[in-house]
Amino acid sequence: MAILQASDVVVMAGGRRILDGVSISLKAGETIAVVGPNGAGKSTLLRVLAGELRPSKGQVLLDGGSVASLRPRLLAQRRAVLSQSITVTFPFTLAEVIAMGAGDGRGEVVDALVATAVADVDLGGFEQRIFSTLSGGEQQRGHFARVLVQMACGEARHGPGVLLLDEPTASLDLRHQLALTASAKRCAARGVAVLAIVHDLNLATLFADRIVVLQQGRVVADGPPAEVVNEELLEKVFGVRGAVGRIPEGHRPFVLPHAAEPAPMHGH
Amino acid sequence: MQLRTLAIPALCVLLLLAAVAAATVGAAGISFERLLAALGVIDGDPALLARDQLVLWSVRVPRIAMAVCVGALLAVAGTIMQGLFRNPLADPGLVGVSAGGALAAAATIVLGDRLMAHYAIKLPFELLPLAAFVGSLTATTILYRIATREGRTSIATFLLAGLAIGALAMAGVGLLVFMADDRQLRDIQFWMLGSLGGATWEKAMLMAGVAGTMLLAVPWIARSLDLLVLGEAEAFHMGVEVERLKRVAIVLVAAASGAAVAFAGVIGFVGIVVPHLLRLAIGPGHRLLLPATFLFGATLLLVADTFARTIAAPAELPIGILTALVGAPFFLVLLLRNRGMLGL
Numbered sequence: 001m002a003i004l005q006a007s008d009v010v011v012m013a014g015g016r017r018i019l020d021g022v023s024i025s026l027k028a029g030e031t032i033a034v035v036g037p038n039g040a041g042k043s044t045l046l047r048v049l050a051g052e053l054r055p056s057k058g059q060v061l062l063d064g065g066s067v068a069s070l071r072p073r074l075l076a077q078r079r080a081v082l083s084q085s086i087t088v089t090f091p092f093t094l095a096e097v098i099a100m101g102a103g104d105g106r107g108e109v110v111d112a113l114v115a116t117a118v119a120d121v122d123l124g125g126f127e128q129r130i131f132s133t134l135s136g137g138e139q140q141r142g143h144f145a146r147v148l149v150q151m152a153c154g155e156a157r158h159g160p161g162v163l164l165l166d167e168p169t170a171s172l173d174l175r176h177q178l179a180l181t182a183s184a185k186r187c188a189a190r191g192v193a194v195l196a197i198v199h200d201l202n203l204a205t206l207f208a209d210r211i212v213v214l215q216q217g218r219v220v221a222d223g224p225p226a227e228v229v230n231e232e233l234l235e236k237v238f239g240v241r242g243a244v245g246r247i248p249e250g251h252r253p254f255v256l257p258h259a260a261e262p263a264p265m266h267g268h
Numbered sequence: 269m270q271l272r273t274l275a276i277p278a279l280c281v282l283l284l285l286a287a288v289a290a291a292t293v294g295a296a297g298i299s300f301e302r303l304l305a306a307l308g309v310i311d312g313d314p315a316l317l318a319r320d321q322l323v324l325w326s327v328r329v330p331r332i333a334m335a336v337c338v339g340a341l342l343a344v345a346g347t348i349m350q351g352l353f354r355n356p357l358a359d360p361g362l363v364g365v366s367a368g369g370a371l372a373a374a375a376t377i378v379l380g381d382r383l384m385a386h387y388a389i390k391l392p393f394e395l396l397p398l399a400a401f402v403g404s405l406t407a408t409t410i411l412y413r414i415a416t417r418e419g420r421t422s423i424a425t426f427l428l429a430g431l432a433i434g435a436l437a438m439a440g441v442g443l444l445v446f447m448a449d450d451r452q453l454r455d456i457q458f459w460m461l462g463s464l465g466g467a468t469w470e471k472a473m474l475m476a477g478v479a480g481t482m483l484l485a486v487p488w489i490a491r492s493l494d495l496l497v498l499g500e501a502e503a504f505h506m507g508v509e510v511e512r513l514k515r516v517a518i519v520l521v522a523a524a525s526g527a528a529v530a531f532a533g534v535i536g537f538v539g540i541v542v543p544h545l546l547r548l549a550i551g552p553g554h555r556l557l558l559p560a561t562f563l564f565g566a567t568l569l570l571v572a573d574t575f576a577r578t579i580a581a582p583a584e585l586p587i588g589i590l591t592a593l594v595g596a597p598f599f600l601v602l603l604l605r606n607r608g609m610l611g612l
Binding site for chain 1: 354355356491495499502505506507508510551552
C-alpha cells in the first residue's frame with residue numbers, strides 16, 4: 001500500500017500550469033528518483049508532496065489522510081524534507097543545526113541521535129564549528145544529518161515515514177555522493193519511502209528502484225531504471241543524442257556524456 | 269558550556285548591582301549605608317531617613333523600575349525581530365517600528381487632546397501605550413509585507429523599507445509638532461530623543477505587566493524561532509506552524525516596543541547591541557538568549573539612564589542620544605561585517 005500518494009495534481013502559477021495532472025505513489029521501502037529537464041516542475045512536485053504547497057487541483061494523501069489537513073508537527077513526524085540552498089544567518093554550530101531535526105526535543109536521546117547522524121555524514125570533529133563557516137558540501141551533509149535526526153525522531157513514534165530530497169548531492173564530491181546515496185538506501189531498507197530529485201541520470205539509476213520522468217509538468221515515464229533510461233528518453237525529454245550503455249550485473253543502464261551531443265531542438 | 273549555565277544567575281547579579289548603584293547616585297546623593305537604612309535593613313539617622321525614603325520611593329525606584337522594563341522590552345523586541353527577519357541588524361528603533369508607535373502616540377496627544385478638551389476630560393495615560401502599540405503593529409506588519417517574499421526576507425529591502433517607514437512616521441510627528449501648542453510640544457519633544465524623566469509608579473506597573481507577558485511567551489516561541497533561522501519552508505518541514513509563529517512574533521514586537529515608546533520615547537540600538545553581545549557569549553539559541561536579553565537589556569539601559577541623569581547634573585541628557593552615541597558605531601561595525609549578506 002502506498003504511504004504517500006498524489007493524484008491528478010495541478011499547480012498553476014502566473015497563468016501557467018507548472019504541474020499538469022501529476023499522479024505518483026510512494027510505497028514503504030521504495031527509492032524513487034525524479035528526473036527531468038530544467039523547469040519540468042520537479043521542485044514544485046516536491047513542495048506539493050511535502051504539504052508545503054497546496055495544489056490548485058488534486059490531492060496528496062499521507063497514510064490515507066490528506067496532507068493539507070495534518071498539523072505541521074504531526075506532518076514533521078512522518079515526513080522529512082531536505083531542500084536546497086539554505087542559509088543559516090546566526091552563529092549556530094553544526095551540532096545545534098543537526099539537533100534542530102529533533103524540534104523541541106533535547107537531552108541525551110537527542111544527543112545520541114545527533115552523534116549517529118554526524119558519523120553517518122562523515123562530519124566527526126566538526127560538531128562545534130559555526131555552521132556558516134563550513135563549505136557548501138559540508139553544509140549540505142550537515143542538513144542531511146539534520147533530516148536523518150528528524151526521521152529517527154518520527155520513526156520512534158509512528159514507524160518509518162517518507163523522506164523527500166531536493167538534489168541532495170548537488171554540491172558533494174564523488175565519495176560523499178555515493179555515501180549519501182548509500183545512507184538514503186539504508187533508510188529505505190528500514191522501510192522509509194525515499195524520493196529524490198536527481199539531475200545526474202547515472203546517480204539516479206544507481207540510487208533508485210524506480211525513476212519518474214517529468215517533462216513540462218507531466219509524468220512521461222515511470223518505472224524501473226532498466227525500462228525508463230534509454231536512447232529514446234534521452235532524445236525526447238533531455239534533447240540529447242547519445243548511447244546508453246548497460247552494466248551486465250543488475251542490468252543498470254548508464255549514460256556516457258562523452259558519447260552524447262545536443263540533439264536538434266524540435267516541438268517547441 | 270559553563271558560560272551558558274552561569275549566564276542567567278550572573279546577569280541577575282549584574283542587574284542587582286546596577287540597581288543598587290542607580291539608587292545611590294543622583295541629585296540627592298544617598299550613600300550605600302543610608303540606602304540600607306532607608307530600606308529598613310539597618311538603623312539610621314531618623315532625620316535623614318525620611319528624606320531618603322521620599323527620594324527613593326517617589327523618584328528613584330519608579331525610575332529604576334521604568335529603566336529596567338524599557339531596557340528589557342527593547343532588547344527582547346530586537347531579539348524577536350531579528351529572529352523573525354533572520355537578520356542580526358533588525359531593531360525596532362532603526363526600522364520604523366518605534367517611529368510608528370511614536371506617531372500614533374503623538375497623534376493621540378495632539379488630536380486626542382483637542383477632542384477631549386471639548387468635553388473637558390483629561391486623557392487617560394493608558395491610552396498612550398495602546399495607541400503606540402497599534403502604531404508599532406501597523407509599522408511592523410507593513411515592513412513584513414514589503415520585505416518578505418515567498419518566505420524569504422531580503423535584508424537590503426528590509427533595511428531600506430524600514431528607513432522609509434521610519435522617515436514617513438517621523439514626518440508625521442513633525443507635522444504634529446507644527447500643529448501642537450506649547451504644552452503638547454514639550455510632551456512630544458521627548459519622543460524624538462527618549463527620556464525616562466516622566467517615570468511614575470503607574471507607568472512602571474503597566475510596563476512590568478507587558479514585560480511579564482513577554483517573559484511568559486518566551487518558552488512558547490523560543491524553539492520555533494531557532495528553527496525559523498533556516499527559513500520559513502524549512503521551519504514548516506520541521507513542524508513549526510509558521511504563519512501562527514509570525515503573527516505572534518509581530519504582536520509581541522509591537523507590544524514591547526509600543527509600551528517602551530509610549531513612556532520613554534524612541535530609544536535606539538538597545539535591541540541590536542544586547543542580543544549581538546549575548547550571541548557571542550552564550551550562542552544564538554533562543555531558549556537561553558531571550559531570557560538573557562531580558563536581563564542584560566534591563567541592566568544596560570539602567571546604567572545608561574543613570575549616566576544620562578548624572579553626567580550633566582542637574583540637567584539631564586536625553587537617553588536616546590546616549591544609546592545612539594554608543595549604538596550607532598556598533599551598528600556600523602556589524603553592517604561592515606555583514607556586507608556579504610547584504611550584497612554590498
